[in-house]
Amino acid sequence: MSSKYYYLVAGLPELSLEDSKLSYTVADFKTEIYSGLSTSDQKLIDLFYLKFDNANVLKLLKDKDAEIDTRGNYSAAELTEYISTLKEGGEISSKEFPAYLSVFILDYLNTPVESIVLYEDHLATLYYEYAMKCGNKFVSSWFEFNLNINNILVAFTARKFKWDIAGNIVGNTDVCEALRTSSARDFGLSGEVDFWESLVKIxxxxxxxxxxxxxxALRWNWMEDAIFFDYFTIERIFAFLLKLEMIERWISLDKEKGNQLFRSIIESLKNEVQIPAEFR
Structure with missing residues (x-):
């Protein structure tokens, strides 16, 4: 167990609420904590912030003058330039811009709307598949979990409306393969995927x-189980960031419920983070 981020993680419960507003945000994390992480851990955190770039790319494809979410890794000018380059048949290095975003932009520009179930779902699954290759077990598992959730929900939708299922499934997991090939009512997955019944109900x-x-809630519970034995590691920081973003989103939609959720996180963190004797 690494104690590399001991003080940083021990400090996370210090977050406080001001009325129905978060006093600490996902954007604050980027400016205050990000620089204190190792280069390899910063790359992991970049994967988290790519979710905002995803939304920004979608906005700019629909309207090149759209206001973007500044929490992403790329500015509006950079994203507009990448989109323009791809539109004109140019190429962009995957070191400069994540390959999955280039793939999505080209798909968006070249694919008839009706053949993609939902652009958001298609982009999300490309993103999850890309992030699964990061090399960190927890982060990779988190994205695989979300890839599987997304693909299963897409398969449910495609089957309901009699759309092509196989063509809308992204990725190479066993779950992806079952969704593409099985005609069984449960795609042969109810015994393989432990959250299958929950997802059917949802x-x-x-x-x-x-x-x-x-x-x-399903994602939250998965995270809690996955980081149970991780204390002062990048995994716990990554999970904290995921939770913070989740609550930030819900507070903007439903202040009271979001606040309750936020308080429960802080309490659970306070209970989990016990200061070792040698640090007292």
Missing amino acids: NEIAELVEREKKLD
Whole structure:
């Protein structure tokens, strides 16, 4: 167990709330904590912030003058330039710009709308597959978990509307393969995927906000289990960031519930982070 980020992790519970507003944000993390991480750990954290770049790319493809979310890794000018380069048939190095985003932009420009279930889902699955190759077990598993969730939900939607399932599944996991090839009602996955039943129930929820909350609860519980034995590591910091973003999003939608959720995180962190005797 690394104690490399001992003081940083021990400091995370210091976060406080001001009324119904977070006093600490995902953007603050980038400016205050990011520089204190090792280069390899910064690259892992960059993977988290790419979710904002994903949303920004979608916005700019629809409207080149759109206001973007500044929490991403790339500026509006950089993203606009990349989109323009790809539109004109140019190439962009994968060292300069994540390969999956180039793939998505080209897909968006060249694919008829009706043949992609949802652009957001397609982009999310490309992102998860890309991030799974990061080399960190927890981070890779987190993205594989989300890739599988996304693909299963896409398969449910495609089957319901009699769309092509195989063509809308992204990735090379065993779950992806089963979704592409199985005609069984459960795609042969109910015994293989431990969250299958939860996902079937969530998929039946018609109310979108409620459905999204249930999905976040599923993700939250997965995270809690996955980092149970990680204390002062980059894994715990990554999970904290995921939770912080989740709550930030819910506070913007539902202040009271978001605040309750936030308080529960802080309490659980306080209970988990016990200061070793030699540091007292």
